[in-house]
Amino acid sequence: MSSEIKVTVNGTARAVPAGIRVREALEGAAGRDVIAARVNGKLYDLNRSLIEDATIEPVAAESAEGIDIIRHSTAHLMAQAVQTLFPGTQVTIGPTIEDGFFYDFAPPTPLTVEDLPRIEQKMRELAKADLKVERVEVPRAEAIETFDRMGEHYKVEILKGIPEDRVSLYKQGDWMDLCRGPHVPSTRYIRAFKLTSVAGAYWRGDEHNAMLSRVYGTAFASKEALEEHLRMLELARTRDHRKVGREMGLFLFDPIAPGQPFYLPKGLVIFNQLVDYMRRLYRRYGFDEVITPQIYKNELWHSSGHWDNFRENMFLSPDPEAHDSAVDRDAEGWRHGYGVKPMNCPGHTFVYRAEKRSYRDLPLRFAEFSRLHRAERSGVLHGLTRARVMSQDDAHIFCTEAQIEDEVASNLTMVREVYATLGFDRVEFKLATMPDQHMGTEEQWRMTEEKLASAMRRNEIAFELNPKEGAFYGPKIEIYVPDALKRRWQLATIQLDYNMPERFDLTYTTSASGEARPVMIHRAILGSLERFIGVLIEHTGGVMPLWLAPEQVRVLSLSEKVEDYAGELAALLKRHGFRATADIRNEKLGFKVREAELAKVPYMVVVGEREAAARQVSLRLLRGSKGQTLELAGLIEMLNAEPIPA
RNA sequence: GCCGAUGUAGCUCAACGGUAGAGCAACUGAUUUGUAAUCAGUAGGUUGCGAGUUCGAUUCUCGCCAUCGGCUCCA
Structure with missing residues (x-):
């Protein structure tokens, strides 16, 4: 050298x-x-x-890589603080995540939120101490010995899984951790951080393993960036759809039916408007709507594979006519009982089989909005975004191999149209490819994956691969939408399925008078209406475009003298097809305006004696202009000019 | 389901081992109102449910249910 x-x-x-x-x-x-x-x-x-x-x-520091390094170093700082404050705590892993980091600990007693301020305080002390962060490379065997001596059994387990002969350790002060690095040069570089929550997490994400205490936190290059992030979190809290939904009177939840919303009249308006919109699109894109049964004999679920793969998530019922309706789910009474559908696909195969199909019939596109029930585990429920009942804008396309690309391309066009209409201007696409466990040959998979990719290229869609994340029965396109709060949601999917047609022995007659198996494409664009509405509420803060607004116009009367005029106006607006109400309560205008603003009514129409005499209105827009005076015809014209997607 | 936390009036929250209180909402009345809260009064609770400890439990303990934050799973 x-x-x-x-x-x-x-x-x-x-x-x-x-x-x-x-x-x-x-x-x-x-x-x-x-x-x-x-x-x-x-x-x-x-x-x-x-x-x-x-x-x-x-x-x-401000670069994406820089912030990542800072977060990782902050996780180490936190681990150092925790081990200082809680002797006997073992460290495990502490990676960075989308907008922060976490570290999983095995403490003598679980950590709680009350511990966070103390930990933060200790972290600040350690940061101020300006401890130099040093990298040391040692043979793996030596590291194992060291951590074993320290009683860090989880680290030893991690080390045993590392193939390299030499590993790097990072030391700051008298504290040390196994880490690939890199890290900031000294703890002084960590200045903007906040611990956000504690939660239980299983060692290696496996529920059979020990439960660890996971502490979440976030860190940024500057205090300003941290504060901006905290503001965003605060905004997310104020926009939480569970809160907004209650305040706006859209839906409610009650322990009597966990995970299932009661749609109130206003909430159902949004639901129905979305369904109507999709129905208009279905006419244009060639889908036929059907309704299939809600509850099937379990024979269906045996055929479809749901009994083996999805039974845990299904609501089952014994046959009410069976003499012995045992409670044991494996008993005969259950096997021959009924199951509430968690998906529409098996039912749609019966629609397909209603007739002998020929290649001339394909593609067949069946859509259904029926309610699906899934017995989600109690701990995962989360308002509308994670419910036990949902309606999807679900459809199953039955087509030939040769039609796959066209069908997928057409659905991708539809996806883009829908999301643009609903105000999600960025949409991300991923192609989930063959998983380790799969049916069919690798060759088939490569071919169909290529069809999906090609359909995306035709739509000029840039996409990433999501290797090995396809379903066992076929590859899928995953579609992600970032919302106004910079969170990513997966709502839509397009999935190819070679399995279901096989299981139900679906066929069509080919042009050569032979028999062939159709391919099934599962697709949903909004996904579940429930989740979509939840996301939409948080995306918009409850401020809906006119066509989705539960209450579109509210007429605010100034005094009793114009009560009749206000009522007449509301009636007129209703005749023109608008969702209008009149607020003729004995209250001041300021009060009525405030309530209409909080109810997020897009159009407020103020009428006093002046307006009544001239048969005019004074218009106030939600969070916008006020005081514009209009003739009645002008108001109707203005409302009619608002876009209604077709 | 698992870990942690929480559960008091329709909503948001207070109190505390000694018969539960406020604001908003509701109802009644006064006020007749000009673009984000007019005033006064009335009513409203088996403190999530069930046990236990105690002379006495909303408060302490246990079980259950639900919710919240995560894990896991997924639309």
Whole structure:
């Protein structure tokens, strides 16, 4: 090894002594905001020594990589604080996540939220102490011995699973952790963080393993960025659909029916408007709507595979006519009993089989909005976004192999149209490919995956791969939508299914008078109406476009004298097809305006004696302009001009 | 289901080992109102449910139910 190496920074190469630290090698390029560096493409600590020629790029704290490093270092800082405060606590893993980090601990007694302020305080002390973060490489066997001596059994288990002979340890003060790195040069670089919650989490995500205490937190390069993030979280809290739904009188939940919403009149307006919208699209895109039974004999679920794969999530009932309706679900009474459908697909195969199908009939597109019930485990319920009953804008397309691409392409066009209409302007697509457990040959899979990819390319859709995440019966396109609060939701999916047609022995007559098996495409665009409405409420904060607004116009009367005029106006608006009400209560205008604003009524129409005399209205828009005076015809015209998607 | 927390009036919250209180909402009355809360009064609770400890439980303990934050699963 020569005693000099060549480093290239910002395109300028120079010779430096071997063993120089990255920070020194960067020289002037390392400003105060640089926390790490990319060395020959790999992330390095600033404190790490260089032993060979290198091209070095500084990594700024604010960059995506920089923030990730800060979060990881903050997780370490937190672990150090926790182990200092709670002796006997073992550390496990502490990765960064989408907008923060967590660390799983095995403490003598579970951590609680009350512990967070103390932990944060200790973290601040440790950060202030400006502990140098040092990387040490040791043989794996030595690391195992070290952690074993420390009583860190989880770390030992992790180490045993690492293939490399040498591993890196990070030390700060008297604390040490196994870590790939890189990290900030010293704890002083960690200045903007907040611990957000504690939760139980299983070791390695397996419920058979020990329950650990997971502490979530977040960290940013600057206090300002942290505060911005906390503001977003606060906004998310105020927009929580469970809260907004109650305030706006859209739906309610009651312990008498866990996980199932009671749609109140106003909430059902939104539901029905969405369904109507999809029905209009179905006419244009060639879908036929059907309604299939809600409750089937369990023979169906045996055929479809749901009995084996989905039974835990189904509401089952013994045969009410059986003499012995045993409570044991494996007993005969249950096997020959009934199950409430959790999906529409098996039912649709019967619609397909209603006639002998020919290639000329295909593609057949059956849509259904029926309610589906799934016995979700109690701990996962979450308002409308995770319910036990839902209606999907579900459809199953039966087509030939050759038609797959066209059908998928057409549905992708529909997906984009729907999301653009509903105000989700960014949509992300992923292609989930063959999982390890799958039916059919690898060759078939590659071919059909290519069809899905090609359909996306035809729509000029850029997509990522989601390797091995397809269903066992076919690949799928996963569609993600980020909402106004920067959270990603998966609502829509398009899935190919070779399994269901097989199980129900579906066939069609080919042009050569032969028999062939159709392919089934499962697809939903809004996904479940319930979840979609929940997401829509949080996306919009409850402020709906006119066509979705439960109450579109509210006429606010100024005094008893114009009560009749207000009532007449509301009636007129209703005749024109609008959802209008009149607020003729004995209250001041300011009070009525406030209530209409809180109810998020898009159009407020104020009438006093002036307006009544001239047969006009004074218009106020939700969170917008006020005081515009209009003739009645002008008002109707204005309302009619609002877009209603077709 | 598992871990942690919570459950008091329709809603938001207070109280506390000694017969539960406020604001908003509701109802009644006064006020007749000009673009985000007019005033006064009335009514409203087996403190989630069930046990236990105690002279006495909303308060302490246990079980159940539900909810919240996660795990897991998924639309």
